[in-house]
Each structure stands twice: as structure tokens, then as C-alpha cells.
Amino acid sequence: MSRDKHVLSVLVENKPGVLSRVTGLISRRGFNIESLSVGPTEDPTKSRVTAIVNADDVAYEQITKQLHKLVSVHKITDLTYDNAIERELVLFKVNAPAERRSEIIEIANVFRANIVDVGKSSLTVEATGDEGKLKGMEDLFRGYGLKEITRTGKIAMARNSKEV
Amino acid sequence: MSNAVKHSASTDSKAALTVAKAGAPRGLGSKNPKQGQKMTGAEAVIASLEAEGVDTMFGYPGGQVIKIYDALYNSKQIHHVLARHEQGAVHEADGYARATGRVGVALVTSGPGATNTVTGIATAYMDSVPLVVITGQVPRGVIGTDSFQESDIVGITMPVVKHSYLLQSVDDLATTFREAFHIAKTGRPGPVLIDIPSDIAGEEVVFNYPDDVNIPSYRPTYRGNAKQIRAACSRIRRSHRPVLYVGGGAIISGAGEEVAELSRMLQIPIVTTLMAKGAVPFDDPLNLGLVGMHGSKYANLTLNKSDLIIACGARFSDRVTGKLGSFAPDADVIHIDIDPAEIGKIREAQIPIVGDLKGVLDSMITAFAKSKVKPDTKAWLEQIDGWRKRYPFYDTAVVEEPNRIVPELALAKLADKLDPDTSIAVTEVGQHQMWAAQFLKCRKPRTFLSSGGLGTMGFGFPAAIGAKVGCPDKTVVCIAGDGSFQMNSQEMATAAINGIAVKVVIMDNRALGMVRQWQKLFYHQRYSFTELAPNPDFVKLAEAYDWEGERVSDPKELDAAYDRMLASDGPYLLDISIPRDQSVFPMVPPGKALSEVLGAIDRNDGATRQIPEEEAATVKVAPEPSDEELFDIEDDAEADEKEDAR
Ligand SMILES: Cc1ncc(C[n+]2csc(CCOP(=O)(O)OP(=O)(O)O)c2C)c(N)n1
Ligand SMILES: [Mg+2]
Numbered sequence: 162m163s164r165d166k167h168v169l170s171v172l173v174e175n176k177p178g179v180l181s182r183v184t185g186l187i188s189r190r191g192f193n194i195e196s197l198s199v200g201p202t203e204d205p206t207k208s209r210v211t212a213i214v215n216a217d218d219v220a221y222e223q224i225t226k227q228l229h230k231l232v233s234v235h236k237i238t239d240l241t242y243d244n245a246i247e248r249e250l251v252l253f254k255v256n257a258p259a260e261r262r263s264e265i266i267e268i269a270n271v272f273r274a275n276i277v278d279v280g281k282s283s284l285t286v287e288a289t290g291d292e293g294k295l296k297g298m299e300d301l302f303r304g305y306g307l308k309e310i311t312r313t314g315k316i317a318m319a320r321n322s323k324e325v
Numbered sequence: 326m327s328n329a330v331k332h333s334a335s336t337d338s339k340a341a342l343t344v345a346k347a348g349a350p351r352g353l354g355s356k357n358p359k360q361g362q363k364m365t366g367a368e369a370v371i372a373s374l375e376a377e378g379v380d381t382m383f384g385y386p387g388g389q390v391i392k393i394y395d396a397l398y399n400s401k402q403i404h405h406v407l408a409r410h411e412q413g414a415v416h417e418a419d420g421y422a423r424a425t426g427r428v429g430v431a432l433v434t435s436g437p438g439a440t441n442t443v444t445g446i447a448t449a450y451m452d453s454v455p456l457v458v459i460t461g462q463v464p465r466g467v468i469g470t471d472s473f474q475e476s477d478i479v480g481i482t483m484p485v486v487k488h489s490y491l492l493q494s495v496d497d498l499a500t501t502f503r504e505a506f507h508i509a510k511t512g513r514p515g516p517v518l519i520d521i522p523s524d525i526a527g528e529e530v531v532f533n534y535p536d537d538v539n540i541p542s543y544r545p546t547y548r549g550n551a552k553q554i555r556a557a558c559s560r561i562r563r564s565h566r567p568v569l570y571v572g573g574g575a576i577i578s579g580a581g582e583e584v585a586e587l588s589r590m591l592q593i594p595i596v597t598t599l600m601a602k603g604a605v606p607f608d609d610p611l612n613l614g615l616v617g618m619h620g621s622k623y624a625n626l627t628l629n630k631s632d633l634i635i636a637c638g639a640r641f642s643d644r645v646t647g648k649l650g651s652f653a654p655d656a657d658v659i660h661i662d663i664d665p666a667e668i669g670k671i672r673e674a675q676i677p678i679v680g681d682l683k684g685v686l687d688s689m690i691t692a693f694a695k696s697k698v699k700p701d702t703k704a705w706l707e708q709i710d711g712w713r714k715r716y717p718f719y720d721t722a723v724v725e726e727p728n729r730i731v732p733e734l735a736l737a738k739l740a741d742k743l744d745p746d747t748s749i750a751v752t753e754v755g756q757h758q759m760w761a762a763q764f765l766k767c768r769k770p771r772t773f774l775s776s777g778g779l780g781t782m783g784f785g786f787p788a789a790i791g792a793k794v795g796c797p798d799k800t801v802v803c804i805a806g807d808g809s810f811q812m813n814s815q816e817m818a819t820a821a822i823n824g825i826a827v828k829v830v831i832m833d834n835r836a837l838g839m840v841r842q843w844q845k846l847f848y849h850q851r852y853s854f855t856e857l858a859p860n861p862d863f864v865k866l867a868e869a870y871d872w873e874g875e876r877v878s879d880p881k882e883l884d885a886a887y888d889r890m891l892a893s894d895g896p897y898l899l900d901i902s903i904p905r906d907q908s909v910f911p912m913v914p915p916g917k918a919l920s921e922v923l924g925a926i927d928r929n930d931g932a933t934r935q936i937p938e939e940e941a942a943t944v945k946v947a948p949e950p951s952d953e954e955l956f957d958i959e960d961d962a963e964a965d966e967k968e969d970a971r
Binding site: 173174177179181182185186189219222223226227229230231232233234235236 | 479480483484487488491493508540541542543664665666668669670921
């Protein structure tokens with residue numbers, strides 16, 4: 162079955178401008194990047210870009226072939242079908258009048274999230290997890306009013322110590 | 326690949342060997358005489374070019390490259406041609422590269438100098454031409470501050486380069502140049518840009534030019550997969566209506582002879598794209614020539630009705646396929662290309678083969694020679710022969726204006742005057758380009774140069790200059806349109822001052838003919854801004870630049886005019902006045918299927934252009950304006966008459 166979303170893990174040269182080469186190419190070929198994260202790897206000369214791209218299988222193949230042509234790209238792994246480990250970190254700033262604070266703290270506890278800041282009328286919750294968990298929290302917090310959400314973008318890694 | 330590959334013997338291992346060496350410097354590399362010397366960054370730029378074996382470059386100086394120009398002043402090896410516009414310089418380097426197979430080099434300053442190169446770089450990128458473009462940049466310390474003549478040229482050109490560098494340190498300079506040349510000419514070639522902050526040009530360095538590159542993330546695949554090649558041979562053997570669909574990759578790979586050989590041995594017809602003209606001799610009996618929007622009806626029928634397309638370094642451009650949904654509906658595809666991204670991009674390939682075309686075809690030839698099997702294409706070739714006889718490109722019976730110069734005949738006559746073995750034709754973009762592609766006769770690769778992918782007006786003339794500089798012994802003729810020529814006509818000074826004896830033939834229709842043709846056929850003859858009249862006096866322009874030139878409008882005088890042009894020693898401009906409203910036929914309208922071709926001549930039907938009824942209505946030729954139309958002073962009687970007519 163073809164998916165309309167793909168998780169790409171791209172190993173690139175850790176050099177200035179490489180990220181814009183990668184993202185520029187994806188958007189230039191007409192695809193939307195839904196989520197993006199970048200950071201150096203175990204080898205400091207290389208970075209890993211994790212991108213979630215809205216593209217079906219055929220389009221995805223074209224994107225990867227084009228990405229491979231970038232001189233700065235070492236390796237591309239499709240983590241879509243790999244049952245990969247996916248994580249994202251999200252900060253929620255939730256409306257929290259004094260009388261409802263404890264409810265919110267309880268929800269955070271259930272999801273093993275942390276309260277990282279307390280304001281007069283809001284709580285800031287830090288949560289890590291996969292898409293399902295974070296979506297669940299978001300839905301619950303919306304009930305209280307969400308002042309702000311910031312997310313890191315997903316990172317992913319193949320399971321079974323499969324090398325990426 | 327470079328010309329090192331072109332001349333390689335056609336055994337598999339040898340071909341692979343030369344291919345592997347193709348990335349090495351043409352010059353002395355690490356054995357260059359300046360190796361180990363202390364010098365400035367600017368001197369190291371010139372020393373690097375020398376180590377690469379560069380003997381010719383094109384450019385335009387300015388503040389941020391003044392140090393590099395200063396170093397160039399001392400070079401005995403490098404002949405620098407001063408363009409009159411940076412766009413001209415890059416097209417010149419491009420024409421040089423296309424004609425010689427070497428890497429073209431251009432040097433320009435920062436800011437406007439750099440941005441002026443963009444069209445040239447994009448043109449080279451689309452047609453896979455190896456270039457190294459060196460741009461000056463403001464000093465590292467002020468990058469990003471909008472300093473004088475700063476532009477982010479690495480950012481601006483990112484979508485149209487194969488790779489680019491913003492040089493960070495003088496210590497990286499030599500390696501960067503080595504990598505840039507390697508990347509430009511290996512794999513699928515393309516332009517590489519090196520942006521050099523001017524303070525780096527002033528720093529000192531010990532010059533150490535490497536011979537090898539180490540880019541683990543860049544490893545083009547040259548050798549086709551044996552299993553895939555076997556599968557391809559097997560599919561070819563079982564085909565009944567195969568066709569070799571040959572693109573520019575055949576010229577880059579130097580695989581023309583292999584294409585012709587495979588075609589001859591298996592009796593498979595060949596169609597060529599605009600970029601492949603010259604890959605196979607025009608008079609090869611199995612070469613059907615140009616395919617696509619303005620290709621012959623017989624070539625298009627052959628491609629469209631085939632049951633197997635063997636795509637050789639071709640990319641199924643929309644200018645070839647027409648409406649994709651109805652393109653070659655019965656055909657399987659064997660797609661051979663060095664760029665994996667081309668395979669399956671437009672048309673699914675049943676048998677993809679990633680690799681260097683020359684080597685892959687060579688393996689097939691060897692395999693077929695051993696097995697002695699081949700497809701039975703006799704009936705197919707007979708059918709094609711029938712089409713070929715029935716639908717010629719042109720027939721003198723369709724001459725519309727006998728007292729004017731007919732562009733088709735003008736190009737056919739030029740074709741007869743040029744020796745295909747010693748001449749190079751370069752075109753601008755428009756109708757004249759298509760007539761040139763249809764009528765000129767090419768026998769060798771790199772003798773027909775044209776901007777295919779980007780369709781850049783203004784490319785042809787400077788590219789012709791570059792080709793002539795690269796191949797001084799060849800007759801180089803630029804077939805230009807009056808519109809295109811005016812886009813870079815300032816390069817007449819470059820040709821005149823450097824004694825570059827290019828011949829420019831302007832197919833002068835006082836119009837942006839190709840756009841006008843679309844307006845005529847598809848926009849109800851609403852000729853919105855496609856008229857160029859009155860053109861400048863091109864002959865006087867030639868005189869102003871100290872060129873020879875003449876105008877010809879009488880068909881009887883064309884012959885002698887060509888002779889004078891070809892006999893002259895210097896640059897020469899021949900302004901050929903042709904009727905304004907000629908259309909290029911046949912034509913597959915944009916977005917239509919190849920089978921829906923307009924204006925093909927049908928000998929079974931009195932050799933007339935075949936234009937379907939409804940289109941025919943719109944194809945009436947509008948006469949050039951009479952005085953009455955030009956000077957619109959209506960008297961009352963006329964006005965009344967017009968009223969009556971409505
Ligand atoms: C730089 C650029 N601008 C615009 C176009 C669009 N265009 C394609 S053909 C053409 C007309 C070319 O006129 P001319 O050079 O006189 O050639 P003709 O078609 O008349 O032979 C134009 C404007 C182009 N290809 N390139
Ligand atoms: Mg014109």
C-alpha cells in the first residue's frame with residue numbers, strides 16, 4: 162500500500178548550507194515538509210536530517226533519487242515502513258486557572274510529562290513521545306485552552322539496531 | 326564524461342577504465358611546476374586552473390576578483406577572453422564545453438557580475454554541460470551585511486548547479502578546485518560554482534594541488550548492472566517494433582558509434598532529440614532524426630507506435646512526449662541513463678539500467694554478437710519506410726511565397742554549403758532553431774549546439790563564440806533569430822576584438838516568430854507584443870563592430886551570399902530577410918498527443934500541409950501590414966464600406 166507520508170532520514174555532510182540544499186530540493190520539486198529536525202551524529206562531520214514529507218511512493222522515490230544527487234548527501238533511509246522509533250518533544254503552554262491546575266498536573270503525570278514552568282494562569286508541560294501520545298495530550302489540553310505549542314519536529318531511528 | 330571517454334576503445338574493461346579516469350585533471354595535476362610554492366590565494370586560483378589543464382577561460386573583471394585578474398595577468402598558459410556581459414561569458418564557456426567536451430571556465434566579480442551568470446548557469450544545468458564558474462565574493466568579515474556588491478550567489482544558484490562552494494579558507498582552495506572540476510565533468514556533468522571571498526584571494530598559502538578527490542557521498546555509477554543488461558537484451562530480442570530513442574546523454578557519453586552499431590546490427594530505427602543531433606550521422610539509413618514537437622511525422626509515428634523504447638541518455642522531455650497519457654501506449658521501456666533520478670521520473674521503465682551509456686551499449690553489442698540472435702524488424706522497417714516517403718519534412722510544392730526566401734529552403738541550402746565534418750552549427754531559440762534542427766546535416770557529435778532544456782534566447786551567439794575559440798579550425802555558424810540575437814549582440818565586440826571568426830545567420834522575420842506562431846495557431850491571431858519591426862539595421866550594426874555583413878532578401882541571391890559569408894576570414898553577419906508569418910511544421914501542439922500533429926506534409930494528398938479543418942481556419946497567413954494598415958487614416962467612404970461588411 163502506498164502511503165502519502167514518508168519519514169526520511171538523510172545523512173549529510175555537517176557543513177554550512179547543506180540543510181538548505183536538502184530542504185530547497187524537496188520544496189522545489191513540489192513537496193511539503195511536514196516536520197523537520199537536524200542535528201550532528203555520532204560522527205561530528207555528519208548531520209542527520211529527519212524529515213516527514215507529504216508524498217506518495219512514486220513521488221517519494223523521485224525525491225530520494227534527487228536527494229542522492231546532492232554531493233553533500235551520504236545516505237538516505239526510508240523509515241516509513243520500518244516500524245521505526247519515532248519521537249518528538251513538545252512544549253504545551255496550557256491555560257490553568259488555580260482551580261484546575263491539579264487536573265492538568267494529573268494529566269501530565271499520566272503521560273509521564275513534566276511541568277517545566279508555572280505561571281499565574283498557565284502551566285508549561287514538556288512531553289516526549291510518538292505521534293499518538295502527543296496528539297492525545299494535545300486533545301486533552303485543548304479542553305483547557307492552549308496558549309502556545311512548540312514542537313521540535315520528529316526524529317526517527319530504525320529498530321533492531323538496524324543501521325541507518 | 327570528458328573527451329577522454331569519447332575516444333576509448335570499445336571493449337568493456339577499457340571503457341570502464343577511461344571512465345574512471347575521466348575525472349582526473351587534464352593538466353599536470355600535482356606535477357604542476359608551481360607545486361609546493363608559497364603564493365597568494367589569487368595566484369593559487371590561477372595555479373589550480375593551470376594544474377587542471379585549463380588553457381581557455383571567459384570572464385569579466387570587477388572589484389572582488391581584481392586580485393585574481395592580477396594573478397591571471399602573469400599566466401602564460403591561460404588564454405582569457407573578455408566578454409562584454411557576464412551572461413555572454415558563461416554562454417561562451419558553455420559553447421566551448423559543448424564543442425570540445427572539456428570543462429568550460431568563467432570568472433566574474435561579485436554582486437551584479439555574479440547574478441548576471443544565473444541564466445548561463447541554468448542553461449548549462451538543464452543540458453548537463455560541465456562548467457566551473459568562479460565568482461568573487463565580498464570579504465568573509467562582511468558577508469551578510471549587505472555590503473557593496475554583495476549577493477548570495479551560492480543561495481541564488483542553488484537550484485541550478487550540480488554543486489557549489491563558498492570558499493571558507495585558503496587552505497581549502499586547491500582541494501575545492503580539484504573537486505569542482507571532478508564533479509563538473511564526471512557522472513552526469515553540470516555546472517559547479519566556486520564563490521571566493523576576496524580576502525581569501527589575498528592570503529598566503531603553500532600551493533599543493535591534489536590529483537585525487539575524496540568525496541564519499543559522490544560516487545556515480547558507470548557500469549550497468551549485468552543482470553539488467555541481460556534482461557534488456559532478452560526484451561529487445563522479443564520485440565517487434567523497437568526504437569532507439571537517443572538523447573543528449575549519447576553525446577556526453579561519446580556513445581554515438583555504439584548507438585549506430587547496435588542499430589545496424591539489430592536493424593532498429595533511431596530517433597534523436599534536439600540534444601542528440603549529431604550523435605549518429607544524419608545519413609545513417611536507420612536514423613530518422615528529430616523527434617518531438619517539431620520532429621518529423623515519421624519519427625514521431627515510429628516512437629509512438631513502437632512496442633519497445635530503448636531510451637539512451639534521454640529524459641522523456643515534454644517537448645518529446647507530448648501528452649504523456651497517450652505517449653507510446655504499447656511500448657515497454659528500457660531506460661539507460663547515468664542519472665538514476667531520470668529513470669522512472671516521467672515514464673515508468675520496465676528495465677532500468679543505471680550506468681554510462683557507452684559501456685552499457687557496448688556490453689549489449691558484445692552479447693548480441695556472440696548469441697547471433699536478433700529481433701525481426703523487417704515489417705516494422707517497411708512500415709516506417711512508408712511513413713518516411715509519405716510524410717517528408719518539406720516539399721517544394723508547399724512554397725507559399727515564391728519571391729521570398731523560404732526559411733526551410735534557406736536552411737536546406739546552408740546545410741548543403743556546410744561540410745558536416747568541419748563545421749559546427751549553433752542555434753539561438755525560436756523557429757529558426759527548429760528549422761536548423763530539421764534541415765542541417767550533422768555527422769558528428771558536438772557539431773550541433775543548442776539550448777534544449779532551458780530554451781535560452783541569447784545563448785546561441787555567445788555559445789558560437791565559445792565553440793569557435795575551442796575549435797578554431799572549424800567553421801562555426803550561428804543560426805539566430807532577430808529577437809534572440811539582440812539579447813546578447815554586445816558580444817560582437819568580443820568576436821571582433823579577439824578575431825573570433827564566427828558566422829551569424831539571422832533568420833530575420835521581424836518577429837518573435839515562435840511565440841507569434843503560437844498566437845496564430847492557438848490565440849486567435851492576437852499578436853500581443855511579438856512584432857519587432859522596425860529592427861535595427863543589422864548590417865550597420867555589423868559595420869559598427871567592424872564585422873563584415875550583408876542583407877539578402879531575394880532567393881536568387883542567397884547562394885552567393887552564403888558563399889561570400891563562408892569565404893570571408895573574419896566574423897560575418899548575414900541578415901536573411903524571410904516572410905514574417907511562416908510557421909514551423911510539423912507541430913505537435915503543446916499538451917497534445919504525438920499523433921495529433923499539425924501541418925505534416927502528406928505526399929498521398931498532393932503534398933500539402935495536413936492541418937485539420939478547425940485549425941486550418943486559424944492558420945491563415947496574415948499579410949504584412951500595407952501602408953493603409955500601417956497609417957490608419959480612414960476616409961469616410963472606407964469606413965462606410967467596413968460598416969457594410971460587418
Ligand atoms: C530569454 C528568453 N525569453 C523569452 C523566451 C520565449 N521565446 C521563445 S522563442 C521566442 C521568439 C524568438 O524570436 P527570434 O529569436 O526572432 O526567433 P524566431 O522564432 O523568430 O525564429 C521567445 C520570445 C525565451 N525562450 N528565452
Ligand atoms: Mg524572429
